[in-house]
Amino acid sequence: MNDSTGPRSALQRSLPVVGEPRPERADARRNRLRVLEAAERLFTERGVKNVSLDAIAAEAGVGKGTVFRRFGDRAGLAVALLDEREQELQAKIISGPPPLGPGAPPAVRVLAFLDAYLDLLDRHVALFMDSENASDGARYRIGSYHLWHRHLSHLIEAARPELDADYTAHVLLAPLAADLHNALREQGYDLDRMKTGLRAVATSLLPA
Amino acid sequence: MNDSTGPRSALQRSLPVVGEPRPERADARRNRLRVLEAAERLFTERGVKNVSLDAIAAEAGVGKGTVFRRFGDRAGLAVALLDEREQELQAKIISGPPPLGPGAPPAVRVLAFLDAYLDLLDRHVALFMDSENASDGARYRIGSYHLWHRHLSHLIEAARPELDADYTAHVLLAPLAADLHNALREQGYDLDRMKTGLRAVATSLLPA
DNA sequence: TCATAAGACGGACTGTAGTCCGCTAAAGAC
DNA sequence: GTCTTTAGCGGACTACAGTCCGTCTTATGA
Numbered sequence: 479m480n481d482s483t484g485p486r487s488a489l490q491r492s493l494p495v496v497g498e499p500r501p502e503r504a505d506a507r508r509n510r511l512r513v514l515e516a517a518e519r520l521f522t523e524r525g526v527k528n529v530s531l532d533a534i535a536a537e538a539g540v541g542k543g544t545v546f547r548r549f550g551d552r553a554g555l556a557v558a559l560l561d562e563r564e565q566e567l568q569a570k571i572i573s574g575p576p577p578l579g580p581g582a583p584p585a586v587r588v589l590a591f592l593d594a595y596l597d598l599l600d601r602h603v604a605l606f607m608d609s610e611n612a613s614d615g616a617r618y619r620i621g622s623y624h625l626w627h628r629h630l631s632h633l634i635e636a637a638r639p640e641l642d643a644d645y646t647a648h649v650l651l652a653p654l655a656a657d658l659h660n661a662l663r664e665q666g667y668d669l670d671r672m673k674t675g676l677r678a679v680a681t682s683l684l685p686a
Numbered sequence: 687m688n689d690s691t692g693p694r695s696a697l698q699r700s701l702p703v704v705g706e707p708r709p710e711r712a713d714a715r716r717n718r719l720r721v722l723e724a725a726e727r728l729f730t731e732r733g734v735k736n737v738s739l740d741a742i743a744a745e746a747g748v749g750k751g752t753v754f755r756r757f758g759d760r761a762g763l764a765v766a767l768l769d770e771r772e773q774e775l776q777a778k779i780i781s782g783p784p785p786l787g788p789g790a791p792p793a794v795r796v797l798a799f800l801d802a803y804l805d806l807l808d809r810h811v812a813l814f815m816d817s818e819n820a821s822d823g824a825r826y827r828i829g830s831y832h833l834w835h836r837h838l839s840h841l842i843e844a845a846r847p848e849l850d851a852d853y854t855a856h857v858l859l860a861p862l863a864a865d866l867h868n869a870l871r872e873q874g875y876d877l878d879r880m881k882t883g884l885r886a887v888a889t890s891l892l893p894a
Numbered sequence: 895t896c897a898t899a900a901g902a903c904g905g906a907c908t909g910t911a912g913t914c915c916g917c918t919a920a921a922g923a924c
Numbered sequence: 925g926t927c928t929t930t931a932g933c934g935g936a937c938t939a940c941a942g943t944c945c946g947t948c949t950t951a952t953g954a
Contacts, residue, residue, distance in 0.1 A: 503920060506932060527822075530910055541934025546912060548932095611822055612911095614735075614815060618869035645883035648870065652860035661826035662856065675853035683890045711950055714902060738940055749904025754942060756902095820941095896954090903948070911940085918933070924926090 506548075512538040513545055517555055526604040531555070553612030556605050557620055563602060564622045567594055571629060584637040585684040588630060592650070592676050595626070599659050600669050606656035617655065626651060637684040650680065718756055720746040725763055734812040739763070761820030764813050765828055771810060772830045775802055779837060792845040793892040796838060800858070800884050803834070807867055808877050814864035825863065834859060845892040858888065 502510075516538035520529045531552060535542045549555040576582035577590040599606055610617040617623055630647035653676060662672065710718075724746035728737045739760060743750045757763040784790035785798040807814055818825035825831055838855035861884060870880065 503931065505920070509933085531912085532910070535934090542911095543913080543915095543934050544932075551912070607822060611819065614819055615865050615869045615872075617865065641886055642879065642883040645870075645875070645879060646887060648866060649861045649884065649887050652863060652866055653857045655860060655863065657823050658826065658856060658860060661823045662853075664823075667853070671850065671853060675850040676857065678849055679854060679857050679891060683887060709951095711900095711902065713949065717903085739942085740940070743904090750906095750941095751904050751943080751945095752902075759942070898952090899950105900952100901948105901950085904946100906944090908943075909941090911938105913938075914936090915934105918931105920931080921929090923928085 509538070509540050509544055510548055512540060513548060513555075514558060517559060521559070521605070526556075526608050551613055553609050553616040553620075556609035556612065557622075560602065560605050560609055561622075563598060567598055568622070568625060570594070583686060584633040585681070585686045588633050588637070588650070588680055588684055589677055591626075591629065591633075592654075592680055593673055595654055596659075596669065596673055596676070599654060599656060600663075603656055603660050603663070607660060610656045623651070634684065646683070650683075653679075714756075717746070717748050717752055720748060721753055721756065721763075722766060725767060729767070729813070734764075734816050759821060761817050761824040761828075764817035764820065765830075768810065768813050768817055768830075771806060775806055776830070776833060778802070791894060792841040793889070793894045796841050796845070796858070796888055796892055797885055799834075799837065799841075800862075800888060801881055803862055804867075804877065804881055804884065807862060807864060808871075811864055811868050811871070815868060818864045831859070842892065854891070858891075861887075 513534060517529070517534045520534055520537055531545055532542060534555075535545045538545070545555070549558060570578045571591065573579060577586045578594055580587075582590070609620065627644075627647050630650055631643045634641055634646050634650075635643040659672070721742060725737075725742050728742055728745055739753055740750060742763075743753045746753070753763070757766060778786045779799065781787060785794045786802055788795075790798070817828065835852075835855050838858055839851045842849060842854050842858075843851035867880070
């Protein structure tokens with residue numbers, strides 16, 4: 479095996495970059511991966527709601543404190559697990575082909591986003607619920623919420639500059655709350671009905 | 687004092703009305719009122735988030751079990767406390783003067799409702815948050831949510847019959863989530879901005 | 895007034911989220 | 925290789941939500 483950190487110049491050694499924190503310690507990394515693996519395994523085995531953080535810590539072979547230090551709380555763990563899936567959508571939005579990616583007219587991109595998000599949400603409702611509801615207002619503190627919000631906000635600004643784009647973006651994101659999605663699912667709604675309904679609302683709001 | 691239950695005929699005695707449960711027992715009523723009073727007092731004193739149900743039970747001078755039997759859970763207690771305030775709005779909607787009450791065109795009534803609800807929400811954010819977030823999907827199981835939903839659904843149906851009124855009503859209620867309201871407040875939004883923004887959205891959706 | 899059953903009472907008990915802090919291991923300096 | 929600093933570790937601990945069930949109260953009708 480090669481040593482991954484080669485020799486460093488005196489300058490490099492004597493001037494640690496401020497603001498850029500040390501790289502993750504080896505044991506920290508090992509445990510982080512263990513916990514994520516254990517969580518994923520238990521969640522799919524027993525369902526998100528039926529797994530305590532104690533159980534995850536035990537399954538991962540680490541202490542409870544470790545889980546909390548890494549992820550803050552239950553919501554944080556759920557966020558970490560969702561991250562991967564959300565990044566895929568984020569990538570498509572930033573640099574994928576239209577209509578999700580740049581190139582299509584703003585109103586069309588909004589419709590494409592809502593559709594894509596509903597798909598994602600529907601596939602991972604339980605995880606989303608955990609990440610959004612585990613603590614009060616968690617949804618609005620998560621990085622990805624801000625990303626979706628900024629995206630919509632720009633598109634709304636472009637399509638209808640006379641609206642309060644920032645607020646309107648929150649309004650469009652509101653019906654994507656995991657809680658609501660789950661409640662509608664339970665009362666018999668299917669995914670297509672929501673897609674169609676939301677598309678109709680967005681179309682009224684942002685005529686093409 | 688008169689005996690409030692006078693003599694009853696043999697028929698009345700032998701045919702207890704089914705479906706209509708016995709009246710509330712005196713001790714039950716006493717304790718229910720005590721708990722509500724104690725909860726209201728502690729909530730205003732310390733803030734909703736800083737009061738445990740143990741504390742409420744102690745303050746009310748009843749056992750913990752009593753609190754839970756009556757109200758089910760934390761959310762149920764919050765719902766009971768909100769009930770009074772919400773009933774006022776409900777009354778205005780059902781039989782008050784237009785535009786909140788019957789008489790005005792549907793689109794106008796929707797705007798009036800959104801405004802009035804935002805006022806109510808803003809005054810009692812903390813309680814609403816408790817009632818909506820204390821358990822997963824609590825918001826959508828509460829009786830009053832169904833009432834608001836039915837109201838909006840009828841108005842939408844009247845104003846734009848080609849829409850999926852049921853779903854669209856959920857969409858219009860979504861931005862009224864206590865969680866979102868609170869988050870926006872924390873990031874500096876004022877009530878008027880939300881009213882204006884939501885009115886603009888609703889107007890696009892339901893032209894007058 | 896008393897007997898009886900429906901139902902309420904309440905506190906001990908369980909399970910979980912989240913905190914705290916003395917201990918341990920890794921990384922860098924020499 | 926050894927020393928020092930720094931960060932991570934982990935489990936005992938606290939506080940709270942919600943359950944359970946033996947005991948006690950109320951309403952009723954005889």
